[in-house]
Structure formats: structure tokens, C-alpha cells
Amino acid sequence: MHVCRSLCSVSFRISNSHETPMAPMRPLVPGVWVPTLTFYTENDEIDVDTIATHTVRLAEAGVVAVVTLGSYGEGVLLSPEERSLVNQAHRKALDEAGFAHVAVIAGVTAQSVKAAVALAKDAAAADADAILVVPPSYYRAFVNDEMIEDFFTGVADGSPLPIIIYNYPGVTAGVDLTSDLMIKLSAHPNIIGTKFTCGNCGKLARVANAVEAVGPLNPDVTVDKGGYLCIAGLADFLVPALSVGGAGVISGPGNIVPKTLVRVYNLFAEGKISQALVVQRQLSQTDYVLTNLRPDGAKIALQKYFGYGGGSRRPLKRRLDVKALGELVSASNIEQMIAFERSL
Numbered sequence: 001m002h003v004c005r006s007l008c009s010v011s012f013r014i015s016n017s018h019e020t021p022m023a024p025m026r027p028l029v030p031g032v033w034v035p036t037l038t039f040y041t042e043n044d045e046i047d048v049d050t051i052a053t054h055t056v057r058l059a060e061a062g063v064v065a066v067v068t069l070g071s072y073g074e075g076v077l078l079s080p081e082e083r084s085l086v087n088q089a090h091r092k093a094l095d096e097a098g099f100a101h102v103a104v105i106a107g108v109t110a111q112s113v114k115a116a117v118a119l120a121k122d123a124a125a126a127d128a129d130a131i132l133v134v135p136p137s138y139y140r141a142f143v144n145d146e147m148i149e150d151f152f153t154g155v156a157d158g159s160p161l162p163i164i165i166y167n168y169p170g171v172t173a174g175v176d177l178t179s180d181l182m183i184k185l186s187a188h189p190n191i192i193g194t195k196f197t198c199g200n201c202g203k204l205a206r207v208a209n210a211v212e213a214v215g216p217l218n219p220d221v222t223v224d225k226g227g228y229l230c231i232a233g234l235a236d237f238l239v240p241a242l243s244v245g246g247a248g249v250i251s252g253p254g255n256i257v258p259k260t261l262v263r264v265y266n267l268f269a270e271g272k273i274s275q276a277l278v279v280q281r282q283l284s285q286t287d288y289v290l291t292n293l294r295p296d297g298a299k300i301a302l303q304k305y306f307g308y309g310g311g312s313r314r315p316l317k318r319r320l321d322v323k324a325l326g327e328l329v330s331a332s333n334i335e336q337m338i339a340f341e342r343s344l
Contacts, residue, residue, distance in 0.1 A: 026103045028223045030247040031064035032261045034254035035072040052093035059099040061258035069107035072252045077313045087126035103129040113154035120159035130162045137172035156190040168197035179206040197233025208245030215247040216269040236284040253290035259344040286337040
């Protein structure tokens with residue numbers, strides 16, 4: 001039985017009764033979303049010019065949304081003011097390049113409801129369209145379903161932006177939401193999706209089956225009509241996720257090979273499943289290596305193949321050098337995937 005969800009709060013950003021209602025958000029549509037990198041100058045300041053170059057490149061590749069300040073975006077290493085600057089830089093670059101329709105999803109990493117709501121308000125002020133929120137994990141010994149439900153309900157009640165749950169045990173001390181809890185949370189009118197970086201396709205399928213899932217299998221279902229986004233968090237199971245009701249993917253390697261991910265999604269959406277699987281098999285081989293590069297390694301790859309990148313903030317800085325990248329390339333089909341990306 002599908003969960004019923006209120007439509008008003010996904011069509012308009014939630015606001016407290018004493019606040020002026022905010023403008024309708026940009027449509028959040030299925031497809032390829034990329035968790036963008038944060039770039040720095042030599043003085044370790046935010047490099048808005050490189051951010052602009054990169055996000056426009058992604059939009060030109062066919063990406064339908066960019067996700068800032070996630071694990072790839074080093075959000076936990078930035079101050080609130082820097083987070084706002086990053087969100088503003090993405091929105092400004094997209095608008096000025098003619099990609100006003102591409103959504104900006106702001107990553108929110110905070111351990112308290114109050115802090116998360118504050119970051120959500122900052123993201124709204126920077127003209128973001130939704131927020132991606134990880135569960136609390138610092139007090140890991142006390143984290144249970146009740147605490148997680150209270151956290152997301154509190155953030156959803158106070159956030160002026162709709163929420164996408166970020167289920168990523170790798171960065172939350174192993175906190176991994178169950179499908180039952182996700183389905184329960186999906187009933188909140190301001191929680192509109194989940195990113196499954198747990199890599200559990202079965203869990204995604206169970207949630208998609210319980211909600212009005214947005215995606216190629218349900219072309220008439222949209223977020224503004226109460227649909228729910230079940231998004232793969234890794235590109236290596238993009239086709240499997242789509243086949244069970246997924247909406248697309250938010251994948252770190254999309255920073256490097258965005259056109260390849262878009263090609264897989266489009267082939268599936270067009271019903272060309274066998275062709276999509278051919279590219280998916282190649283992508284799954286490379287995705288594992290590219291994902292393990294993480295933000296600092298991804299920047300080195302961007303520098304090598306596309307001429308920009310730079311470093312990351314300490315303690316990530318210089319975790320992987322050019323020699324190590326060369327060894328990874330020789331042990332994988334990255335070069336083949338880059339050649340395919342350039343051919344598109």
C-alpha cells in the first residue's frame with residue numbers, strides 16, 4: 001500500500017507561519033545528479049571560478065541537478081559562511097550559463113536538529129532547491145530508530161526546503177536506516193526522497209514499492225504531485241536501481257564522467273535496456289575505482305584529464321598523488337572510460 005503524502009509542501013518550500021512563504025522550487029526531476037566537488041585557491045579559500053567552470057561542465061553534460069557539500073564536496077570541512085558561498089557560486093554559475101532549470105541540492109551535515117535547520121535556512125537563502133541530510137551519528141552508542149526519526153522529523157518540521165535523506169553508513173559510523181524507517185519517514189510532507197549510498201538495491205526496491213516512486217518506470221509521477229525520489233548513491237547499480245523504481249543516481253564519479261552516466265540513464269529511459277547494460281558493465285568496473293578516489297583523488301583525475309582540479313583541505317590534502325593515480329589507472333579501465341566520455 002502506497003504512503004499518502006501531502007502535496008502542498010513539495011510544491012512550495014515550507015515556512016513558519018510568521019515567515020513569508022518562499023517561491024516554488026525548481027522541479028526535481030529523475031536523472032543524473034552529481035555531488036559536486038569544492039575547489040580551493042592556493043591560499044585555501046573557496047575558488048568560485050573553478051566551481052563555476054565545473055558545474056557548467058556538468059550541466060552541459062546533461063546533469064539535471066548538482067548536489068553541493070556532500071562527502072565529495074567536503075561540507076564538514078567548511079564553515080557555515082563558506083557553505084553559503086559554495087551554494088551561491090553554483091546557483092549563480094548555472095543561471096548565468098543558461099541552466100536555470102538545473103537544481104541545486106545543498107548538503108547538510110549537522111548533529112543537532114537546531115544546527116541542521118540553521119544550515120537549511122542558509123541554503124534557502126542561497127537559493128538552493130532542497131537539502132540532502134545525513135542522520136546523526138556522533139553519539140553512536142545511543143543512535144536508534146527513535147532518535148533518527150525524531151531527528152529527521154524535527155529537521156523536516158523546521159526546514160524551509162524539502163529534505164532528501166542521505167543514507168550513507170560509510171560516513172555515519174555505520175548508521176544504516178532500515179527500509180521500514182525510510183517508508184515511515186517518507187510520510188512526512190517535507191521529506192521527498194532518499195539517497196541510497198548504502199548500495200542496497202533491495203532496500204531501494206522495498207521503499208520504491210511502498211511510495212509513489214518517481215522515475216522512468218513511473219513517468220507520470222512527479223515530486224510536485226507527491227512523488228518520492230529513490231536515488232542510487234553509486235553508479236555501479238544504476239540500471240538495477242532504475243529497474244526496481246529508482247529515480248536515477250547521485251554519484252561522485254559523475255564529476256569525471258558525467259556524460260557516461262547520462263548515457264546509461266537515457267538508454268534505460270528510452271527502453272534500450274540491453275544497450276544500457278553494455279555501458280553499465282563498463283561503468284561498474286570503473287565506478288569502484290573512481291568512487292574510492294574520493295574528493296582529493298577525483299580532483300587529481302580532473303587535473304590529469306580535464307586540466308583543472310587542485311587539492312583538498314587537510315586532512316584530505318595529498319592523500320593520493322599523481323603516481324598513485326597512475327597505478328590505479330593501469331589497474332583499471334579508467335582510460336577506456338575517459339575515452340568513451342570524450343566520444344559522447
